[in-house]
Every structure is written in structure tokens, then in C-alpha cells.
Amino acid sequence: MERTKPITGELRELRDEVEGYAREFGLTYFPVVFEVCDYDTVCILAAQGGFPTRYPHWRFGMDYDQLSKGNTYGFQKIYELVINTDPCYAYLLSSNRFVDQKLVMAHVYGHADFFYNNAWFKSTNKKMMDVMANHGTKIRRYMDRIGQDKVENFIDIILSFENLLDTNVLFLDPSYQVREGVVEEDDEEFDKRSSVLRSFMNSKLDKRNAPVAKKVEDDESTLKSIDKKVRGTRDIMKFLMDYAPITEWQADIIGILREEAYYFLPQRMTKIMNEGWASYWHSKILTERALRDSEVIDFADVHSGVMxxxxxxxxxxxxxxxxxxxxxxxxxxxxxxxxxxxxxxxxxxxxxxxxxxxxxxxxxxxxxxxxxxxxxxxxxxxxxxxxxxxxxxxxxxxxxxxxxxxxxxxxxxxxxxxxxxNFGSPIIEVESANFQNRGELLLRHVHQGVDLDINYASQTMANVHKVWKRPVSIVTVVEDVEHVYSFDGKEFKQVNLKL
Amino acid sequence: MDHPIKRDHARFRKIIKGKIRDNLRKYVSQGEMPIPKGNGQFKVPMPQIDTPRFRFGDKSQGGSGQGEGQPGDSVDGQPGEGQPGQGEAGEGEGNKELEVDLSLDELAHILGEELALPKIEPKGKKNMQSTVDKYTSIGTVGPDSLKHYKRTYKEALKRQISMGTYNPKNPIIVPIKSDMRYRSSTSKIEFENSAVVIYMMDVSGSMGDEQKEIVRTESFWINLWLKSQYKDIEIRYIIHDASAKEVDEDTFFRTRESGGTLISSALKLCRDIIKSDYNSDEWNIYPFHFSDGDNWSTEDTKLCLDILDNEIIPHSNVFCYGQVESRYGSGQFYKDLAARYGEENDNVILSKIKNKDAILESIKDFLGKGN
Known part of the structure; x- marks a missing residue:
């Protein structure tokens, strides 16, 4: 069942009209494709970050639940939804009034211009629609093979690190945001090679993908060199993906979530500008061009609500x-x-x-x-x-x-x-991947005046530990005093350590 | 086909139900009750399940806002006055509560599972009959809308094989009139169970707000369970101090009277209600009495036991007495009942409710026997 329909008739004429004004004012953008859908569909799309296909995860269901309730009770309404792709997809709510559609279209052209021109969006993948769908397929396949609970639990853990990103990555080569393709199928149940052959081949595998824990025993110098390499990195997801002792599918999932996190990052860094820019243009286009006399009051009503x-x-x-x-x-x-x-x-x-x-x-x-x-x-x-x-x-x-x-x-x-x-998140760096020379992980919260929420931090650390599998510590400042907190797999406690 | 998000949604509901089960004890003892929404659904408030992340501490952080006011003015204002624009919540925007809707059955199921409550066996002939049509058998005639394709196909296949007209290389099956099979109904007599719960509460001076809160919470969950077990249920409320009267639900939980206590007055009224409205052959009757155990006189207690023995217990499935501990109550009535009926009696269940934490145990006392 198609849930969205291309616009036709008067909406199409309206689109042509509004687009004419947008061009007249000098906005530039990837082609914008408007689609019409009902409210349920808008809730689905909004819950999935604007994309029609995502990987299966309960949190999309939760967001959907809340959004559709918000509508039923009438205290929340999604007006517009536009995604940063080429072409740029935007969704119109079929139940909206004509004047609302006008406003939304003008607003959308503002966003589309912003996506197209703003420097921070330069490295985002404009084919994200396909990428998201592929991620969905991949993760579904892992779920079929490994079990839905296992995979979903792992995703839950990794989502804890979704905000531990390095904004500088946006200016590196776009491919840096993507995990390089390693052999996709590599888990044991499906590996038909004999175990001897497999262990031989694993030993020949690229060092980068081999678990760190093993290296602790056989190659201490590697650990030291890793430690040197990762010191100060803020791209915690990449760090874990590359160096944590995890299986191939787990690394792949971190890669998928990291890629999506970086895709959404510019939007989190430009919320004020992006919305401001789109609002500037919808009010300009409507008040100076598109608005008919009979629509002024309705427009003012909606606009003042948004403002x-x-x-x-x-x-x-x-x-x-x-x-x-x-x-x-x-x-x-x-x-x-x-x-x-x-x-x-x-x-x-x-x-x-x-x-x-x-x-x-x-x-x-x-x-x-x-x-x-x-x-x-x-x-x-x-x-x-x-x-x-x-x-x-x-x-x-x-x-x-x-x-x-x-x-x-x-x-x-x-x-x-x-x-x-740092898009509203604390800055967390890797301080050492070989802390106390025991392969433990030491993170540092770069304190800029605001303390961490220790309760949340302790749960997050527990999740880091599930991936790193060795004790995890963090240096942070609480009420102007530097403290080290540590999670060893059993309890979260403050420790006194000479650093 | 449904959108895949419905599956995500189902997963989410499953997780939520698990959380509610884990926190049931907390819900019950803190009186955080699901709020009935009127359409058989209940709203259960629970903190949003968010992913743990490194984030800034809330309160020390404060924030910035926009509007009139002097330093020192509160900005908390009316909740829900957010921006009506795009409802995307930023990080650190405070705790949002998740509202979960559960149906009565789902909630009751959770309660039943947590307390390992047995299903209630309706007693004796206390049933009302009704005929229900159930489509459980197959017939050779019927309307097209009830056609059973699989069975029809099988018949046709059987016929073609036996007639030798079936060709495995070209497996075309053509059903004819006599192959047709239809779902058909059989009428069944079902027993509809109806039940009545009669709550009696002592509202004399010694029953404080906390005690009433306990009764309120406990009766909510008891109602929930009984409602899930009986198709049809009526609830009556009686309050009493020295005299008893029947009231509506709202008054039942709100009234605070003072004065002495004559428990017999409530039992008399209860007896009268049963007599006039509920034929015990047709109804499952559950009288619940909550008190702090203080009765005016031993004389009256004697009268109570009399009424119970002769006129209430014989008609009831079970008579339940819950004694809420209060600073002023002596708790004598419990002892009197225990002396008469013993702690283990099929028709009388006694339970002491020390404090809010004991509510769940007490519910189990009352409902754990399945009668």
C-alpha cells in the first residue's frame, strides 16, 4: 500500500507558484518532491526521522506512539516534514488547509535552500534514503540470523554513544563517516569452513578488526601503539568500532548507527539557523507574494503559533x-x-x-x-x-x-x-585505551562549566563496559573538584587515582 | 500490509508491559494508579524510557527563556505551554512522561501474573445462560462469504484423484458444486457470570487519610481483577460509622466522618442489598469490609458475627475483611473474626494491611484462593 501520493491538481499549481517566488528571491536547492499523506503516515515518518524505511527498533515505535497520541489529544501537531536528500522529499498533510500548504511549501523551500548551501551539510549523503533502507535490510538480516532480542539489545547499547561524535568529521572526506566494507557474513554458525582453516584465516585478517582483548596477551606493543593513536579522539563510536573486542556483526551495527548519527549531526548543529531561515522565507514569500486577502488571518494565526x-x-x-x-x-x-x-x-x-x-x-x-x-x-x-x-x-x-x-x-x-x-552534548574524549597498562579504558569529560549527570553517566559507563569488556573509567569535574569514576562490570564508584 | 513501524510499536508495548510488571509493587504501594480513560483503557504514567547518555546535570544547568518578568520570578508556569510548532524535543528539556495506554485485560493480566493469581471459578449454578453462535463446524451448504477454500480445494482434489482426472504435471483443480464446503455455526449455551462487589468501609474518626488511601488503592486493584474475571460486574459502596449508608464511588473514597463505629450497621445494610437486588443463585457475591478494627462494643460484634453467619456468608462466594492498621484502632475485630472463623477458612478471608507496602500481599490474600 502506498502511503504517500505525489501532489496533483491545485496543489501542483500552488507548488509551481511558490517555487516561482523561491527562485525569484534567489533560493537554490536540489529539486523538491512534495508528497501528500495522512496524519498516521506523517507520524510514522516523523518517528523515523523523516525516512520511510529504517531498521527495526522499538524506539521508533515509542516515538510513533507519542506522536500519534499528541495528535489525538490535540496538543501537538506536525506541520511539515522535509528531509535532506537529493531530491529533497517533503510531506504535506492531506488534512491541512490550503493556506497551511502554502506556508509549508514556502517553509520547505527555505529548508531545502539551507540543506543545499550550508557548509555543514556539504558532506551529508544526499542518497540517504537508499542508505537507510539498506541499513534496514542489513539489520533485519542480522536479526534473522542472530536473533531479534540480541541485535536489538546491542543497538540499545550503542545508542548510548550516539552523541559522542566529533564535529570535525563533517569536514573530512565523506567516506570517513562510513565504515569500510568488510566481508559481511562472517559469523560462525554459517561459516562452512573447517574450524582449523577458519582460525588460520582469522589470524591473517586485518589487525584492525581483530579484538583488542586478544592482543593484550600476545602483543603488548600493539596496545601501546593503539593507545597513542586514539588519545584525544572524540569519535567514540569509531573508536569502539575499530578497537573493541566485538564480533563482525556488532562492528557493522556500530558502523551503521555511526553513519546515521553523523548524517543527522548537521541538523542538530544548525537547528536555530535552519528553522530561522525557513521561517524567514515562509513569512517573506507569503506576506509579500503568495498570500490572498482572505488568508491573512489564518496565516497570522499559524505563524504566531510557530513563533x-x-x-x-x-x-x-x-x-x-x-x-x-x-x-x-x-x-x-x-x-x-x-x-x-x-x-x-x-x-x-x-x-x-x-x-x-x-x-x-x-x-x-x-x-x-x-x-x-x-x-x-x-x-x-x-x-x-x-x-x-x-x-x-x-x-x-x-x-x-x-x-x-x-x-x-x-x-x-x-x-x-x-x-x-558541541550540539548540546558533553565533550567526551578517549584519554587512554590502555589505562593502568591493563587494557582498561579511560575517558575524559572536557569540562566546560557544567557537570555531568552522574546517574546517567553511570548507566552510560555500564553500556561502554558491555562493549569494551574491561573496566571503564571517566575523569570529570563535580562541583569544581576533579573526580574519577569507574565501572568495573559490577559497580559504579568513585575512585582515587593518581593520573 | 501494515507498516513495519507497527511491529516496532508492538515491541515497544511489550517492553512497556515488562516495565510495568517490574514496577507493579511501586505503583501499588505509592498509590500511583492507572487512570481510567472511560473507554476500557487505562493510562499508566511512567517515566520515559530513555537511552542513557552522557549528558549535563539538569538542575545546576538552568537555561534561557524569553518573556516578561523580573529576576526571581518563577518561569515554571503552566506545563504544556510548549511551542506548538514542530514538537521535536531538544535534549535536556526536562523529563517527559510517557503515557501508556493499557486495556483492562492487559493490566489485569500483569497483576495476575505478578501475584500468581488463580482464575476465579464461579460457584455452583450462579450463572445466567445465553446462547452464542460459534462457527466451529463445516457444512456443505452456505453463503459464499463463508466458503472454506482450503477444505473445498481438498474435496475437489480428492474427487479428481479418485476419478483419475488429476494430472500431477498439470495440477489444475476445478471444484464443482458438491465439493463446496462452508463454515457453519453451532449454537452453544454459554454461562454468563455476573458478580457483585459490595465494599464497606469504616469512615469513623479513627480512619485517617492514609488508611483511606490504602483502601482506595486496594479496591482499585481488586476491582480490576474481578472485572477481568467476570463479564458483568456491579459494584456497590457502603460507608459507615455508627450508622451506614450506601453512597457512590466518589463519596466512598472522599468522605471523612467522625464518631463511633457500629460495624453491624454496615453488615445490615449489606445484607439488605443482597436480599433485595442479588439472588445468590444468579450472582457471585463478594462483600469486602475495610476497617481499622475498632468496634463500639462486644455486643455489636456479637451481632455482626450473627449476621455474617446466617445471612451474608451463606450467600457470598467469600467474605473478605481487610484491617488497615491505624494509630487509634485496637484491631479487636480481626481477632474476633479470627477466633470465630480461623485464619484458614474457605468462605472468610481475613487480611491485615500494615501499610502501603503491604497492599499487594493483601490483594494476594483476598484473591489468591480463586473463589
Whole structure:
């Protein structure tokens, strides 16, 4: 049963119209394919990260459950879904009003332009649709062979490391994100070679794929050289894939999950910009071109819903679109550069207008080369901060509430940046793969002011241990004091170690 | 064919049910009850099962927000006031609760499995009959919609082989009229079991909020189990202090009266209800009485035992007495009942509920015998 249908009739005409405006404004993108589907299908697709086929895993089922409930109870609605592929697939909800479809299409062209042009997306695989489907087939095959529970449990473990990525990998050769093809079928039940022959051939296998634990006994120098090689690596998934004592199918699964994690990484690093850019364009295209008189109220209603501010979190749509508009305004009026910054006359500063008219050009340049951190770092100004009524909040243990802490610009900016650093995840590096010369693993949390959640850390360490199979330790800072925590397979405890 | 995500969904449901089973004790003792949703489904709140990851500690971190207010103002606001845009939750956005819908049967199944509860055997002739058509046999006539293809095919094959018209090289089977087989129904008499549960609760001054909470939790789970066992079930509620009255469910759990305790008043009312509404030949009757065990006088206790012996126990499947420990109660009534009926009696089950942790055990006491 086909769950999605290509657009026809008036929607197609609408697409042509909106696309015309997008081109007129200078947006560039891979071809966009719109498909129409019902709500259930949108929930399925959204639960699967936008892709029609993924590997089997219960968490997709969980997300699907929550999404479809959110719709039934009416407190959540998915409006649009677009994926970064070539062609770029976007899904329209069949039950949406015509004006909604208009808005969604304009929004989608914004995303499509962003995917196509932003530097951080350059290395993402534009054929991900096929790759995901292949991953599904591969993992299903492993499940048939090894057992669904076994494979699913292993995936559960590996998902623990999904955020332990190195953003620099995005700028290496794209093939670096993919695990090199090793012989796919290599597990024992299906290996018809005699055991003697097999062990002989295994010994001839590439060293990289052989389990480390074995090397501990027979080749200490290898361990040392590995240790030297991996020190400081933040690509923990790759590290485990290459050096942990695991079987071929397990390494393959880590490779699959790692590839998918890197595919989604740029989207996590540019959430504010991406949504801001798309919102900027949907409002521009609709208000200046596509909107009919009768649709204005409906549009305003939907748009204001999307832009709603919340006291507890930053709405990326809102901050993003306002920042782009602010940049455009500043570069149109010349409110940038040395002269402007050094101007001490407040009146003059307020009415500054050099009619530079570089705004449009500037925002196109910004969407090409920035990610959320550099975007905020460079363009988040004090005036902007005040205008947007931003604040920081903190948990007050005395009242048991989260309370507004400060409206100080510097503090707000620091907080925003720290939330965005390393796409919001703690930075974890490998410190040693031969810790205490016993083949133990030592990780280091590069502390940047915020402590780890120790409870979560202990469970994560337990998962690392399941893969590494030797004691795992981590250096981190808790309340300004450096601590080492260790998990030896039985208990998680703080240890006193001279490092 | 269904979308493969339905299988992921089924896996997820299985995992969830496992979690609920693991945490059943916690749910019961903390009074975190599934919330009935009205359509036979129950909503079970549980913390989201998330993958453990290295992540930042929540509270020390705080965050940034947008809006009016002075430093010191709370930002917690109304929950659920999130952004209606794209509902994708960022990391560290606080704990989201997972809401799981389970049907009554699923929940009861979990309870039954955890406590190893036996299936209830309805007693004697306490049944109502009804005829049900079941499609269990095969006939040679019938409407096309009930055609049994496999059997029809087999008949045709048999016929063709015996007539020698079957050619293995060109295995074409053509059924004719006499080969046709249809599913056909047989009428069966089914016994429908109906049951009535009559809850009696002592709401005198000595029964505090905690005690009532225990009764509430316990009766919820008992109801759940009985509902899964009987097709048709009625529940009646009686509260009493020195006098008894029948109330609705809401009042039953909320009322706080004060004053003395005459247990006999409740038992009398219970007896009257049974007499007037429930013929014990047709109904399975379960009177439950919860009290802290303080009765006004030994005189009254004597009267109670009398009513029980002659008018309630003979009509009931089992009479259950749960004694909730309270600071003020003497617990005498339990002793009196135990002296009369003994700890092991098929028709009377006594259980002491010390605190919330003991609820599950007490449920097992009541329902573990399967009668």
C-alpha cells in the first residue's frame, strides 16, 4: 500500500507558484518532491526521522506512539516534514488547509535552500534514503540470523554513544563517516569452513578488526601503539568500532548507527539557523507574494503559533527568524563595522542609516558559512537581546522553582553559547585505551562549566563496559573538584587515582 | 500490509508491559494508579524510557527563556505551554512522561501474573445462560462469504484423484458444486457470570487519610481483577460509622466522618442489598469490609458475627475483611473474626494491611484462593 501520493491538481499549481517566488528571491536547492499523506503516515515518518524505511527498533515505535497520541489529544501537531536528500522529499498533510500548504511549501523551500548551501551539510549523503533502507535490510538480516532480542539489545547499547561524535568529521572526506566494507557474513554458525582453516584465516585478517582483548596477551606493543593513536579522539563510536573486542556483526551495527548519527549531526548543529531561515522565507514569500486577502488571518494565526515564546526554553524558530531579520536590517542600514561600534553618540547610533543595503546579500552569506554557535556568537547583540526580552533562569533550591536569574546580556549570551557547544552534548574524549597498562579504558569529560549527570553517566559507563569488556573509567569535574569514576562490570564508584 | 513501524510499536508495548510488571509493587504501594480513560483503557504514567547518555546535570544547568518578568520570578508556569510548532524535543528539556495506554485485560493480566493469581471459578449454578453462535463446524451448504477454500480445494482434489482426472504435471483443480464446503455455526449455551462487589468501609474518626488511601488503592486493584474475571460486574459502596449508608464511588473514597463505629450497621445494610437486588443463585457475591478494627462494643460484634453467619456468608462466594492498621484502632475485630472463623477458612478471608507496602500481599490474600 502506498502511503504517500505525489501532489496533483491545485496543489501542483500552488507548488509551481511558490517555487516561482523561491527562485525569484534567489533560493537554490536540489529539486523538491512534495508528497501528500495522512496524519498516521506523517507520524510514522516523523518517528523515523523523516525516512520511510529504517531498521527495526522499538524506539521508533515509542516515538510513533507519542506522536500519534499528541495528535489525538490535540496538543501537538506536525506541520511539515522535509528531509535532506537529493531530491529533497517533503510531506504535506492531506488534512491541512490550503493556506497551511502554502506556508509549508514556502517553509520547505527555505529548508531545502539551507540543506543545499550550508557548509555543514556539504558532506551529508544526499542518497540517504537508499542508505537507510539498506541499513534496514542489513539489520533485519542480522536479526534473522542472530536473533531479534540480541541485535536489538546491542543497538540499545550503542545508542548510548550516539552523541559522542566529533564535529570535525563533517569536514573530512565523506567516506570517513562510513565504515569500510568488510566481508559481511562472517559469523560462525554459517561459516562452512573447517574450524582449523577458519582460525588460520582469522589470524591473517586485518589487525584492525581483530579484538583488542586478544592482543593484550600476545602483543603488548600493539596496545601501546593503539593507545597513542586514539588519545584525544572524540569519535567514540569509531573508536569502539575499530578497537573493541566485538564480533563482525556488532562492528557493522556500530558502523551503521555511526553513519546515521553523523548524517543527522548537521541538523542538530544548525537547528536555530535552519528553522530561522525557513521561517524567514515562509513569512517573506507569503506576506509579500503568495498570500490572498482572505488568508491573512489564518496565516497570522499559524505563524504566531510557530513563533510563540516560552519562558522555559528558547524557541529556535523565533530566535532564528528574528536574528536573520536583525542582520538584514543592520546590513541594510550600515549598523556594523568599526565606525558604528565606536560611535558614542546614542542618538546618532539609534538613527544610524548609511543606506548600505547589503542586508539580503549578508543573510545569504551567513546561511552559507555559519552554524548555531558562530551564528549566535557573531550576531547576537545587546540591543537584540533586550528587544527579544531574553533572560536566564536557574533552579532555586530554596523555593523549588526555576526562577529568572538575570537579564544581563553577557550572561545570557554565555549561557546560550554553552547550551549550543558541541550540539548540546558533553565533550567526551578517549584519554587512554590502555589505562593502568591493563587494557582498561579511560575517558575524559572536557569540562566546560557544567557537570555531568552522574546517574546517567553511570548507566552510560555500564553500556561502554558491555562493549569494551574491561573496566571503564571517566575523569570529570563535580562541583569544581576533579573526580574519577569507574565501572568495573559490577559497580559504579568513585575512585582515587593518581593520573 | 501494515507498516513495519507497527511491529516496532508492538515491541515497544511489550517492553512497556515488562516495565510495568517490574514496577507493579511501586505503583501499588505509592498509590500511583492507572487512570481510567472511560473507554476500557487505562493510562499508566511512567517515566520515559530513555537511552542513557552522557549528558549535563539538569538542575545546576538552568537555561534561557524569553518573556516578561523580573529576576526571581518563577518561569515554571503552566506545563504544556510548549511551542506548538514542530514538537521535536531538544535534549535536556526536562523529563517527559510517557503515557501508556493499557486495556483492562492487559493490566489485569500483569497483576495476575505478578501475584500468581488463580482464575476465579464461579460457584455452583450462579450463572445466567445465553446462547452464542460459534462457527466451529463445516457444512456443505452456505453463503459464499463463508466458503472454506482450503477444505473445498481438498474435496475437489480428492474427487479428481479418485476419478483419475488429476494430472500431477498439470495440477489444475476445478471444484464443482458438491465439493463446496462452508463454515457453519453451532449454537452453544454459554454461562454468563455476573458478580457483585459490595465494599464497606469504616469512615469513623479513627480512619485517617492514609488508611483511606490504602483502601482506595486496594479496591482499585481488586476491582480490576474481578472485572477481568467476570463479564458483568456491579459494584456497590457502603460507608459507615455508627450508622451506614450506601453512597457512590466518589463519596466512598472522599468522605471523612467522625464518631463511633457500629460495624453491624454496615453488615445490615449489606445484607439488605443482597436480599433485595442479588439472588445468590444468579450472582457471585463478594462483600469486602475495610476497617481499622475498632468496634463500639462486644455486643455489636456479637451481632455482626450473627449476621455474617446466617445471612451474608451463606450467600457470598467469600467474605473478605481487610484491617488497615491505624494509630487509634485496637484491631479487636480481626481477632474476633479470627477466633470465630480461623485464619484458614474457605468462605472468610481475613487480611491485615500494615501499610502501603503491604497492599499487594493483601490483594494476594483476598484473591489468591480463586473463589
Amino acid at each position: 510563540a515564546m516560552s519562558p522555559k526554553s528558547i524557541n529556535p524558530y523565533k530566535i532564528g527568524v528574528e536574528l536573520f531579520r536583525d542582520i538584514e536590517y543592520r546590513w541594510n542600514t550600515g549598523k556594523f563595522g568599526k565606525d558604528y561600534l565606536e560611535c558614542t553618540n546614542l542618538f546618532e547610533k539609534e538613527n544610524w542609516n548609511k543606506e548600505t543595503n547589503l542586508g539580503r546579500e549578508k543573510i545569504f552569506e551567513v546561511r552559507r558559512s555559519h552554524n548555531d554557535i558562530t551564528f549566535i556568537d557573531e550576531f547576537f547583540t545587546e540591543e537584540f537581546c533586550q528587544r527579544q526580552k531574553l533572560f536566564t533562569y536557574k533552579f532555586n533550591p530554596r523555593t523549588g522553582r526555576n526562577e529568572i536569574d538575570s537579564r544581563d546580556f553577557k550572561e545570557i549570551k554565555t549561557k546560550l553559547l554553552s547550551q549550543l557547544t
